[in-house]
Amino acid sequence: MSRARDLADLIATGTDRYQSKTISTNTTLTADVHYLSGKTMIINNGITLIIPVDSLLEIQQYTSGKAL
Numbered sequence: 001m002s003r004a005r006d007l008a009d010l011i012a013t014g015t016d017r018y019q020s021k022t023i024s025t026n027t028t029l030t031a032d033v034h035y036l037s038g039k040t041m042i043i044n045n046g047i048t049l050i051i052p053v054d055s056l057l058e059i060q061q062y063t064s065g066k067a068l
Helices: none
Strands: 016-019 035-038 056-058 064-066
Touching: none
Parallel strands: 016 035, 035 056
Antiparallel strands: 016 064
16 A cells, blocks of 8 residues: 655755655655656665656656756
């Protein structure tokens, strides 16, 4: 069974726009949210990441991004 939780760590925080993370627990993203992650995001073996149909998980070309 998936444990629903917010992936705020995938969203821009502070001056960082995005960064790569490792998903190590079954996770459901919040509905109606645009998430950004770096290209080295890892979803561990046997872990389920559920992305609602009205959300967007965008994987960027670089590992992290920062605002000027």
